[in-house]
Amino acid sequence: MSVSSRSSPRRLPDYPAPTAGTSRTPALPPALGEAAGGAGTGLLFLREEQIRLAQDLFFFAYRDLTASADLILEELGLGRAHHRALHFIGRHPAITVSELLTLLRITKQSLGRVLGDLVARELVVQAQGRADRRQRLLSLTDPGRALERRLFERQRERLVAAYREAGGPAVEGFRRVMRGMMDPETRRLIDPRDPVTPGGIISERRSGS
Amino acid sequence: MSVSSRSSPRRLPDYPAPTAGTSRTPALPPALGEAAGGAGTGLLFLREEQIRLAQDLFFFAYRDLTASADLILEELGLGRAHHRALHFIGRHPAITVSELLTLLRITKQSLGRVLGDLVARELVVQAQGRADRRQRLLSLTDPGRALERRLFERQRERLVAAYREAGGPAVEGFRRVMRGMMDPETRRLIDPRDPVTPGGIISERRSGS
DNA sequence: TCCTTTAAGTCAACGAATCTGCCTTAACTT
DNA sequence: AAGTTAAGGCAGATTCGTTGACTTAAAGGA
Numbered sequence: 001m002s003v004s005s006r007s008s009p010r011r012l013p014d015y016p017a018p019t020a021g022t023s024r025t026p027a028l029p030p031a032l033g034e035a036a037g038g039a040g041t042g043l044l045f046l047r048e049e050q051i052r053l054a055q056d057l058f059f060f061a062y063r064d065l066t067a068s069a070d071l072i073l074e075e076l077g078l079g080r081a082h083h084r085a086l087h088f089i090g091r092h093p094a095i096t097v098s099e100l101l102t103l104l105r106i107t108k109q110s111l112g113r114v115l116g117d118l119v120a121r122e123l124v125v126q127a128q129g130r131a132d133r134r135q136r137l138l139s140l141t142d143p144g145r146a147l148e149r150r151l152f153e154r155q156r157e158r159l160v161a162a163y164r165e166a167g168g169p170a171v172e173g174f175r176r177v178m179r180g181m182m183d184p185e186t187r188r189l190i191d192p193r194d195p196v197t198p199g200g201i202i203s204e205r206r207s208g209s
Numbered sequence: 210m211s212v213s214s215r216s217s218p219r220r221l222p223d224y225p226a227p228t229a230g231t232s233r234t235p236a237l238p239p240a241l242g243e244a245a246g247g248a249g250t251g252l253l254f255l256r257e258e259q260i261r262l263a264q265d266l267f268f269f270a271y272r273d274l275t276a277s278a279d280l281i282l283e284e285l286g287l288g289r290a291h292h293r294a295l296h297f298i299g300r301h302p303a304i305t306v307s308e309l310l311t312l313l314r315i316t317k318q319s320l321g322r323v324l325g326d327l328v329a330r331e332l333v334v335q336a337q338g339r340a341d342r343r344q345r346l347l348s349l350t351d352p353g354r355a356l357e358r359r360l361f362e363r364q365r366e367r368l369v370a371a372y373r374e375a376g377g378p379a380v381e382g383f384r385r386v387m388r389g390m391m392d393p394e395t396r397r398l399i400d401p402r403d404p405v406t407p408g409g410i411i412s413e414r415r416s417g418s
Numbered sequence: 419t420c421c422t423t424t425a426a427g428t429c430a431a432c433g434a435a436t437c438t439g440c441c442t443t444a445a446c447t448t
Numbered sequence: 449a450a451g452t453t454a455a456g457g458c459a460g461a462t463t464c465g466t467t468g469a470c471t472t473a474a475a476g477g478a
Binding site: 305306307317318321325338341343344345 | 424425426427428
C-alpha cells in the first residue's frame with residue numbers, strides 16, 4: 001500500500017518554525033564524546049544523546065565501509081548481496097545453503113538468484129554432501145577466492161587504519177559493544193566458545209574431516 | 210544485465226572437497242577476541258582474522274539493530290528508508306532537502322518518494338525558508354516526533370544494554386573505531402568541533418535564530 | 419535588468435534485492 | 449511406506465534505489 005498523494009503545489013508556511021519551539025539546532029549537539037564522561041565509567045554516559053550518536057556512527061560507518069567495495073562490484077555487474085554471499089562462503093567453506101540462509105537472514109528465493117549468478121560465473125561451486133547427499137555444500141573456486149580477496153582488501157585498509165588509530169584497547173571495546181548489540185542467538189553464532197549447536201556453523205552436521 | 214542461467218539439474222561433484230585443500234572449517238576460526246592479544250596493545254592485533262571478525266560484527270550488529278525497529282515500521286506500512294529520514298530530520302530540525310540528501314547519500318527521486326509519504330501522513334512538515342525562500346525546511350510534527358521516539362526506544366534498549374555491559378572505556382573505544390572507519394568527510398560531518406562548513410549541517414545557511 | 423545558477427520537485431523508465439505463496443524432487447528418518 | 453528435510457523453482461509483488469531530462473521559483477552576479 002503506497003501512501004503517496006503529493007501532487008498539488010501544497011501551500012507552505014512561510015516561516016521556519018512550524019511546530020513547537022523547534023528553532024535551528026547547531027551542526028550537531030555539543031554534549032558528547034570525550035567531554036561527557038571522561039574515559040571513566042561516569043554515571044551519565046547513557047544519556048540520550050550518546051545513544052543517538054551511536055546510531056549515527058553506525059549508519060555512517062556501515063555506509064562508508066560497504067561503499068568501499070562497490071567500485072569493484074559494479075565493474076563486474078555484481079551487487080552487495082553477492083559480496084555478502086562470497087564473504088560468508090569464504091569464511092565457512094562447505095557451508096550448506098540453509099546455514100547460509102540463517103546467517104544472511106534472507107529467503108531461499110533471494111539467495112537463489114545471487115547464488116545462481118555466482119555459480120554461473122564459476123566463483124562458487126556446489127558439491128554434494130557426503131553424509132547427507134541432499135546438501136549442496138558451497139565453497140569458493142580459485143577465482144572466487146581471488147575476487148573475495150580483492151573486495152576484502154578494500155575494506156581491510158579502512159579497518160586496519162581505524163584499528164591502528166584507535167589502538168588495541170579501543171578495538172577491544174569496539175568488539176564488546178558490537179557484540180552487545182546483537183541478538184543473543186547471533187552472538188552465540190560468532191562466538192568461538194560455546195558453539196551454537198555442536199558441529200556445523202549452525203546445526204551440527206559435521207560429517208568427519 | 211542479469212547473469213542467471215541455472216535451469217538444468219547440474220551435475221554435482223559428489224564429494225565435499227571441490228577446490229584445493231578446503232576441508233571443513235570449525236564453527237568460527239579460533240584465534241581472536243581476548244585470547245589473541247589480551248586487552249593490551251599487542252603487536253599482532255591486525256592479523257587478518259581480526260579484520261574479518263570486524264566485518265562479521267558489523268554485519269550482524271547492523272542487521273540486528275535495524276531489525277529491531279522493523280516491527281513498528283511494518284505495522285505502519287513504512288520502510289527503513291522512512292525511518293532513516295525521520296531519524297535525521299528529528300536530529301536536525303529545519304534541515305533542507307539537499308542537506309538531507311547529502312546525509313543519506315541517495316538521489317532526489319528516492320528521497321522524494323519517502324518524503325512524500327511522510328508529509329502525506331503528516332509526520333513531517335515543510336516550511337519555506339526565511340532567508341532563502343526556495344528551501345523547504347523539514348521538521349517533524351508532533352506525531353512524527355512521537356513515532357520517531359517509538360522507533361528510537363527499540364534501538365535504545367539494545368544500545369543501552371550494550372553500552373552498559375561493555376562499560377565506559379569500551380564505549381569510548383567503540384566510538385573511536387567507528388569514526389575511523391568513515392570517510393574523512395563523513396567524520397567531519399558528525400564531529401561537533403570542526404564543523405563542515407560554517408553554519409548549517411552541511412553548508413552554512415544559517416539565517417539567525 | 420539580464421543571465422546563470424541553485425533548490426526543489428516531477429515524469430518516465432528501470433534495476434537490484436528483497437518478499438510471499440505454492441510446488442517439485444530427491445534424500446534422509448522413522 | 450510415510451513423513452520430514454534440503455534444495456530449488458515459478459509467479460507475482462514491494463521497497464528502495466538508479467538515470468536522465470525537464471519545470472518552476474528564487475537567488476545572485478555582471
